[in-house]
Amino acid sequence: MTTSNINDEIKELNLAYLMLAQQMLSADREVAMLKLGVGEDVADMISKLSPGQILRMATGDMLICQFRFDDTLLLNLLSNHDRDNQAARIHATILAAATPVGHIA
Template sequence: MAANINDEIRDLNLAYLMLAQQMLNADREAAMMKLGVGSDVADLISNLAPGQILRMAACDMLLCQFRFDDVLLLNLLSNHDRDNQAARIHATILAAAQPVGHLA
């Protein structure tokens, strides 16, 4: 069971890092907001070589995380009864106000 979870974590980490790098290369400012990272982390992710991405993905902890514990934000994203577009815009505004990740 633990091996399966570690495989899933590795796959998720790999997908996240590859997506983050692609997003940052396409539109850095929008990607930083969507990923919830600062410029130092964006630089690090953008400059990762494929081998570095594979090594990072293989760690046994998730590299991505929810960047918010805001119940209102989670409800806006998960509530299907409201107008989806308005809820997404509201969630984006709330998420933009959240602190971003930085390297220590």
């Protein structure tokens, strides 16, 4: 995969992420903030972005979204296929909810 292809994939992911984030925030703000791992200030900014601003933000070559955890336990819970998937996801959600929210934008 070339650098150009990678940059195109990043742009597509950024656009999809920002559009999904806006949709989630308008549907259920509190749940969206938890799932996105963002605080009030970032949620406000994302909610107020115009389509043009979203396109400009998406066209950068840096990922806008990022993992909000550096916890191997949480990663293992989300990726472990040997355990009961629903119980593992609930446990992961509890751990993620207890993690301080970063200011990701």
